[in-house]
Amino acid sequence: MNTDDLIIKYGINMGRRFTVKEKNFFCNELGKDLQSMGYKVRGAVGKRKRTKGLNLMVGNVSKAKTIFVAHYDTLIHNFGNPMRYFPMDGSASFAASFLPMNTPLILAMVLGLVFILYSGDKINFEQNFGLSLFIVAVLILLIIVSFIMTFKAGNKVNLNRNTSGVITAVLIAQRLPEALRQDVAFVFTDGGSGSHIGDYMLREALPNTIKDRNVIVLDCVGKGQRLGIGYFEASRGNAEKLEAIVRKRDPQAKLNVAAIADDRRKYTSVSYYEKGMVVCRGKNANGSLIVENTATKHDDEIEKEKMEQLADDLIELAKQIS
Numbered sequence: 001m002n003t004d005d006l007i008i009k010y011g012i013n014m015g016r017r018f019t020v021k022e023k024n025f026f027c028n029e030l031g032k033d034l035q036s037m038g039y040k041v042r043g044a045v046g047k048r049k050r051t052k053g054l055n056l057m058v059g060n061v062s063k064a065k066t067i068f069v070a071h072y073d074t075l076i077h078n079f080g081n082p083m084r085y086f087p088m089d090g091s092a093s094f095a096a097s098f099l100p101m102n103t104p105l106i107l108a109m110v111l112g113l114v115f116i117l118y119s120g121d122k123i124n125f126e127q128n129f130g131l132s133l134f135i136v137a138v139l140i141l142l143i144i145v146s147f148i149m150t151f152k153a154g155n156k157v158n159l160n161r162n163t164s165g166v167i168t169a170v171l172i173a174q175r176l177p178e179a180l181r182q183d184v185a186f187v188f189t190d191g192g193s194g195s196h197i198g199d200y201m202l203r204e205a206l207p208n209t210i211k212d213r214n215v216i217v218l219d220c221v222g223k224g225q226r227l228g229i230g231y232f233e234a235s236r237g238n239a240e241k242l243e244a245i246v247r248k249r250d251p252q253a254k255l256n257v258a259a260i261a262d263d264r265r266k267y268t269s270v271s272y273y274e275k276g277m278v279v280c281r282g283k284n285a286n287g288s289l290i291v292e293n294t295a296t297k298h299d300d301e302i303e304k305e306k307m308e309q310l311a312d313d314l315i316e317l318a319k320q321i322s
Contacts, residue, residue, distance in 0.1 A: 001033070003304040006170055011163040011302070017074045018154025020054075023190065026072060027056045030166070030188065034058050037173060039181070046201035053197030058173065059185035062206070065322040066184045066214040068172060068314070069202070070165035071192020071269060074158040078295035079104050079149055085161065085291040087219040087280035088230035088260055090267030092288070101150070101295070108146030112139055159302045161294040162192060164222025167302075171311035176318070183322035192219075192269050199272035214238055214321050215273035220291045221310055222302030224281030226254045228289040230270065233259065235277040241320050242279070245313045258287050279314070281306065 001009070010030070017026045031041040044055040061067065080103030086092040099106075115138065123132045169186050176184060189198025203210050214235070227246065231239035236259070243257050260278075265271040270278040282289035293299045 001174075003167065003171065003308055006167045007159070007163075007302065007304065010166055010170075011159045015074070015158055015163065016154050016156050017072055017158075018076075020052075022154075023054055023073060027054060027188070030072070030170075031056055031058075033170070034173060034186075039173065039186075044201060044205065046197065046204070048195075048197055048200050051191065051195045051197045053190035053195070053201055055190055055198045055201055056188040057185070058187070060182055061185040061187060061202075064183055064185035064213070066216065066318050067202075068169050068184070068186045068216050068218060069199070069269065069273075070169040070186075070188055070218045071162050071190070071198060072166050072188045073190050073193055073198075074163075075155045075161065075193045075295040076101060076151065077149075077153045077155040079153075082292065083295055085220065085294045086285065086288055087268070087278055087282070087291060088228055088256075088258065089264040089288045090271065091264055094267045097295075104146045104149035108142050112142050115139065115142075155295050155297075155299070157297050157300045158294075160222045160299050161220045161291065162218075164220060164302045164307060165218035168218050168221050168307045168311050168314075171308060172314055172318075175311060175315055177315075180315075180318055180322060184318050189269070196267075196269055196272065199269045203272045211274040213273070213275060215270070215276040216314065216317075217270045217273075217276060217278040219269065219278055219280045220294070221279060221281050222307055224283060224289070224291065226256050226282060226284055226289060227310070228256045228258075228278070228280040228282060230258060230260045230278040230280070232270075232274065232276060234275040238275075238277050238317065238321055242277075242313065242317050245316050249309070249313065254284075256284060256287060256289055264288075279310070 014026050039058050078100045080100035083100040084096040125132045191197035229239045270276040282291040
């Protein structure tokens with residue numbers, strides 16, 4: 001499949017991967033496509049506390065020197081103010097997303113409080129049964145609707161976050177030279193938009209060797225003026241190599257290459273990997289990057305040329321580090 005086919009299949013026909021059924025169907029279809037390319041594919045199911053996850057493991061994950069990670073699950077729909085996402089700064093993402101993602105719940109609490117203040121004294125099932133039943137029913141309905149809107153309404157359009165990461169990983173798999181296939185693997189992880197259960201599962205699957213693997217997280221790589229490369233000290237060399245590869249192809253490329261400080265690691269996928277590196281796109285934000293319009297109907301645009309270029313650059317990086 002060419003890039004347009006991948007966008008239509010994964011970004012439009014299967015653009016929402018929110019429920020268990022949707023995730024299972026997506027992984028099954030993606031697995032078939034990667035098997036047709038000659039890769040060994042298997043699913044991995046895990047659980048952490050009350051959260052269950054499903055990962056798709058592609059290639060020789062247990063021995064690969066380089067692992068490309070793309071989370072495939074999609075977000076809850078944002079009914080609040082536009083949410084800003086910072087792939088290289090988990091603390092900023094958490095702070096920026098709290099109010100937008102919890103707007104229905106907050107509004108329900110405020111409306112419920114006002115409703116109780118003005119109507120609470122009228123609740124008397126002996127004297128005003130009908131009115132009392134109506135007031136209680138409204139409060140219950142308010143709770144149910146706010147719960148659904150806050151926790152159960154999956155966003156329908158998710159081209160950049162994170163269908164773009166999935167498509168770029170598939171492009172790498174398609175174009176990867178046969179000689180590198182034993183040294184490069186792919187893991188499509190669950191929970192990247194919240195719980196990070198898939199990253200936890202991958203780390204637990206390779207407890208003794210994950211610290212030595214070159215883990216490259218592809219996160220919102222489909223749109224944006226700047227290419228972001230966030231790294232830890234253990235992956236500094238990989239980040240410098242990728243920067244050199246991009247600069248060689250395009251000396252005028254706009255890049256944000258930065259170490260991820262300890263106070264920015266939390267709530268990120270890359271924090272689960274000691275030698276991890278995140279690659280993303282967005283707008284400049286004081287050395288970090290902002291990705292806009294995620295979790296809304298406006299996440300409807302990606303630039304295939306940028307994903308194709310990035311896939312080729314990452315293949316070149318894999319040649320150098322695997």
